[in-house]
Amino acid sequence: MYIMAKDIPAQTLDAVRQPIETANGLPNAHYISPDVFAVEKQAVLCANWAGLAVAADVPEPGDAKPIEFLGMPLLLVRDRQGRVRVFQNICRHRGMILVSEPKKIEGAIRCPYHSWCYSTDGKLVSTPHVGGPGHNTHDAIDKSLLGLIEVRSHIWFDTVFINIDGNADPFEEVHADLIARWSDFDQPMYHGGADSTFVLPVKTNWKLAVENYCESYHLPWVHPGLNSYSRLEDHYNIDEKGKFSGQGTYVYRQLKGDDGAVFPDFADLDDKWAEGGEYITVYPNVLVGVQRDHAFVIVLEPVSFEETREHIHLYYATPQTDDALRAKNTVQWRGIFEEDLFVVEGMQKGRYAPGFDGGRFSPAMDGPTHCFHDWVAGKIADHVARA
Structure with missing residues (x-):
């Protein structure tokens, strides 16, 4: 039977919106039901600024x-x-x-x-x-x-955001805090070109790609190479409830070419970016990352309730960069993002287990993911209330 917005139980959304210590994650239907996906399209993806x-x-x-x-x-x-x-x-x-x-x-x-x-x-x-x-x-x-x-x-961060229903508050107001947080990067950014973009098709719900990106908890086991120099303990959570979430690192290591060359830095950056980087989700479906010498944008395309395309784009501070170094950077990032695929596809399969209630969150490590769940649940709850 087709699920209307009013048919989504309010108590399941209430459970998601509890404090992180007692909250449940979004229940299985939000990942495996085409009917819930239809409601989510209106409440989350069409009613907000989607990438x-x-x-x-x-x-x-x-x-x-x-x-x-x-x-x-x-x-x-x-x-x-x-x-x-x-x-x-x-x-x-x-x-x-x-x-x-x-x-x-x-x-x-x-x-x-x-x-x-x-x-x-x-x-x-x-x-x-x-x-x-x-x-x-x-x-x-x-x-x-x-x-x-x-x-x-x-357009922000070279990303084209759209508001399908036309009723969202202006983008500059909705994301004022994030724009201010990354004001250092409000400067020209140059796409690396054909060798700096690729698409990863993933058999998962788009939200699981967001959830995985938000947190650094999985680094030691899923990204051992990255974790060898940017360790779990070098990361911090970014928990801006109702706005955005993600993670940052105090240890960003610049990529070097065989001759020791590095990419030019963005101009006039604060000292915190000398060795730091941040990786944030612009709700609902855009993943962005900044470092001193390059940035990236990932637009998640929700193809269906269990299929997503990740469109990855790499950006630099200057219009011309070393071809070999740029290609090396693309290979490095592609490898890191591909390491996540088995995780998000495995979680998608796991959502078909009838005994799973959405899971629990580590209060210390899962704050960014809980923020995202709370935001999604809030948007659906508002939509349900209007139905």
């Missing part, structure tokens, strides 16, 4: 990239003025998909069905034969009212 892509996906004016988000066909475009925008990827005439693969828009965005054309800023500019053969206008067709449907968007 869609990075602006570097459309680097030049006229670049367009079709993206599917929760089954919705969207189009990422950099318009002629250089602004990155998100539109529904459909013609306003008969709902035909406009762009089927990444491309450069040389003239206008042309529908392949009846050739209605749109500018890169979404305006309907041409409706050939709409009034009959040779008549390109009709009194009933007001082009000013039939532009592309734009999706509310905001």
Whole structure:
């Protein structure tokens, strides 16, 4: 039977929102039920600022990239003025998909069905034969009212965030504390290019990828190489309840090339970044990391309730970096992220155990994960109350 928002038991959400010492994690249905996932899409992913892509996906004016988000066909475009925008990827005439693969828009965005054309800023500019053969206008067709449907968007940390339902508070207000925390990195960042991005398909619910990323508790067993120099005891929790969470390290070791070369640092950083790094989840689905000489963005694409794609992008302080060192960095990060795959896929399988009640949290080590569970439960509870 289809689960409506009102059918999600309030007591299970209350149990998640208890203090960490007594709280349970989100119950199994939140990971293995397509019906609960349908509720979660509205309450968590569409009602908040979800990550869609990075602006570097459309680097030049006229670049367009079709993206599917929760089954919705969207189009990422950099318009002629250089602004990155998100539109529904459909013609306003008969709902035909406009762009089927990444491309450069040389003239206008042309529908392949009846050739209605749109500018890169979404305006309907041409409706050939709409009034009959040779008549390109009709009194009933007001082009000013039939532009592309734009999706509310905001760019921070080169990440394109979207608010599908259009009702979220402004991004700058929602994430004011995180923006202030990382104000040192409010400066140009340069995508490393084709060799600095990759996608990891994972058979897991998107939330488990967040939960694993948030905490450092698993380092000694899952990342022994990383833990050999950035040990568990060198890490600290970032627990900003209701806002964001993650982890940081006091021991960041710069990658060096065979000749001892390192990446250039970002400019004018506080001394704390000389040997430190932080790794934070921008709720709901964007994972970001900063170090003195490079940063990364991971956009989690929830494909289904048990399938996720991790889109990883690496950024640097200068537009040009050493090719070999950049490739080495990509290999290193890919290896670290791949070490996590068996964990998040194993937890997904574990959610089919009927006796599991969502688990318990270590008050000392699991604060970041509990913060995320509390935030998700709060958003669903608010949605349930409005249903």
